[in-house]
Amino acid sequence: MSTKTKFQLSFMMFLEFFIWGGWFVTLGTFLGNNLNATGGEIAQAFSTQSWGAIIAPFIIGLIADRYFNAERILGVLHLLGAILMYQMYQAADFAVFYPYVLVYMIVYMPTLALVNSVSFNQMKDPSKEFAFVRVFGTIGWIVAGLIISFVFFWDSSNGIQSGMLRNTFLMVAVASAILGLFSFTLPQTPPRIKKGEKVSISGILGLDALKLLKDKNFLVFFISSVLICIPLAFYYQNANPFLSEIGMNNPTGKMTIGQASEVLFMLLLPYFFTKFGFKKTIMVGMLAWTVRYLLFAYGNAGDLAFMLIIGIALHGICYDFFFVSGQIYTDTKAGEKYKSAAQGLITLATYGVGMLIGFWIAGKITDAFLIENGSHDWKSIWVYPSGFALVVLILFAILFKNEEVSYKT
Secondary structure: OOHHHHHHHHHHHHHHHHHHHOOOOOHHHHHHHHOOOOHHHHHHHHHHHHHHHHHHHHHHHHHHHHHOOHHHHHHHHHHHHHHHHHHHHHOOOHHHHHHHHHHHHHHHHHHHHHHHHHHHHOOOOHHHHHHHHHHHHHHHHHHHHHHHHHHOOOOOHHHHHOOHHHHHHHHHHHHHHHHHHHHOOOOOOOOOOOOOOOOOHHHHHOHHHHHHHHOHHHHHHHHHHHHHHHHHHHHHHHHHHHHHHOOOOOHHHHHOHHHHHHHHHHHHHHHHHHHHHHHHHHHHHHHHHHHHHHHHHHOOOOOOHHHHHHHHHOHHHHHHHHHHHHHHHHHHHHHHHHHHHHHHHHHHHHHHHHHHHHHHHHHHHHHHOEOOOOOEOHHHHHHHHHHHHHHHHHHHHHHOOOOOOOOOO
């Protein structure tokens, strides 16, 4: 891979995740404070990610893989995204905002697979070359958070009150337009499937891999993956509003500690996987969810602020040790024939169904602990996902029989 191509792919990945991190982290804070959205309405907005994840395979499988170069459809989708982001920037109430965010996520979620396709198509050995390119995505997410908190101060108390978080949508609209135009300069990635070749809906959704559920261990892992997405939804939906409401300074910038931790623990994952095995690694990931939410429940923005920072920093263990380990496990269980289908099935089950249920539950519980002055009983709210993660951990520990899984990169 040439230096020019490496730069192109890295810049593409940087903007792809700059765009996502530039508005999604502060979405709940913006909606609650500036559009007076309820917990249920905020859950609706976050659930658009799940609907996007459910619909994305159809866009990729029925359109992108058959008729168009991946880089071209990536460009078109991001240009559409720029227009939708600008409409979200102008929205004055939730009823106007929601249709735009729904369509936007249906447009955006397929781009996550497209940037991978464009990248892999240029690599001779993705297992060695992809990590360098993908890390620029994490850097993009971090940079977006730092800009919001430390450059423009949009998430400061005064910034939130004066509606400055609205500018995140304008910032992302500009970035999306840049990536949209830049995508047409990317190396060509032609359709993978010939026009005459038949494509089944079950194949697109990964349903061909359902036969893997006959394996009791894989079934336990699959159900655990769906259930652990419920605590994950609480973090995405409530973490930034929680930190902002209790008075933590620069909450969005500080939340980027979670992405830095993700990079660190991604590097440490091979060691843990080899040393302790799959089951223990997954269980450590689940335990981290329980501990993180207890730290959120009992920490504060004053003398116990370190508890909140530790809770944020646990993101690397929470995400990498469960989800990345799970992808490796799925890969080894599926074999060559069902490899793609199995990964598609897990993605549909977690980011689709699991997160959809999680956002709904998080919205209900958040509304249940709304206090008369408009604030929340956050201690009670965070106890729920902590306890839920603990229950999933116990069930997994009992039902999943230890088996050897080799770490593959």
